[in-house]
Amino acid sequence: MYHREPGATEIVVMQIATTLMKPIYRRYADSIDLAGCRQVLDYGSGTGVLSKYLARQLRKGGGILTCVDVSERWQAKAKRELRRYANVEFRLGRLMALEFDDGHFDAISLHFVLHELDSISRPHITRELARILSPGSQLFIREPISISHGMPAAEIQQLMAECNLIEIFGREYTAPILGQTYAGAYMKRNRKLSE
Numbered sequence: 122m123y124h125r126e127p128g129a130t131e132i133v134v135m136q137i138a139t140t141l142m143k144p145i146y147r148r149y150a151d152s153i154d155l156a157g158c159r160q161v162l163d164y165g166s167g168t169g170v171l172s173k174y175l176a177r178q179l180r181k182g183g184g185i186l187t188c189v190d191v192s193e194r195w196q197a198k199a200k201r202e203l204r205r206y207a208n209v210e211f212r213l214g215r216l217m218a219l220e221f222d223d224g225h226f227d228a229i230s231l232h233f234v235l236h237e238l239d240s241i242s243r244p245h246i247t248r249e250l251a252r253i254l255s256p257g258s259q260l261f262i263r264e265p266i267s268i269s270h271g272m273p274a275a276e277i278q279q280l281m282a283e284c285n286l287i288e289i290f291g292r293e294y295t296a297p298i299l300g301q302t303y304a305g306a307y308m309k310r311n312r313k314l315s316e
Contacts, residue, residue, distance in 0.1 A: 126192055143170060145296065145297065146171045149232070150177075150178065153261050155178045155179055160184070160226050162187050162229045165231065167190060167195045169202035173202055173206070176203060177206070180208050193213060225255070227255055229259075231260060231264075233263060235247075235272065236264050236272040243280055248284050251281075258309055259309075261307075262303075263304040265299060265300060277305065278291065278305070287308050287309075288306075289306050291305035292304060
């Protein structure tokens with residue numbers, strides 16, 4: 122998978138966009154039930170805007186949020202955004218290289234990330250996310266699904282199904298600013314299908 126650091130213009134545009142979309146991010150985070158979660162992964166945490174709302178939820182119950190991103194620049198922005206949250210840790214690098222244990226996380230957030238990966242990397246990343254998610258726990262995803270920017274909802278559903286993740290919620294809708302969007306929640310089966 123190819124990775125490049127964002128340029129100065131991209132950073133400014135993203136900061137403006139995420140500032141305008143904070144209410145949308147907050148409502149989405151509020152829709153995710155993290156009650157009782159001890160370890161939560163925000164994969165592709167970017168600027169940390171969504172992470173902030175997730176960390177706020179987890180702080181109430183003593184949970185820890187792990188923000189993972191491949192970009193040093195985005196993670197530096199996220200660290201500034203989340204500097205007041207002692208319940209957040211940061212990991213920089215590719216997911217496979219971080220070597221999390223099987224079932225390490227009680228929940229995973231994947232927000233506007235999967236469509237950014239090339240089609241060859243998507244199955245590998247999805248399998249790794251499923252591996253590090255504890256049985257019976259949920260992966261929450263929101264992705265753009267327009268033809269011009271995004272990926273089909275059917276592809277997301279197929280990737281999850283191939284990783285033993287069951288869709289417990291999924292819907293397509295048009296969101297303000299975000300456009301055509303898919304949001305879903307997937308639960309990891311307690312056992313492999315072959316068992």
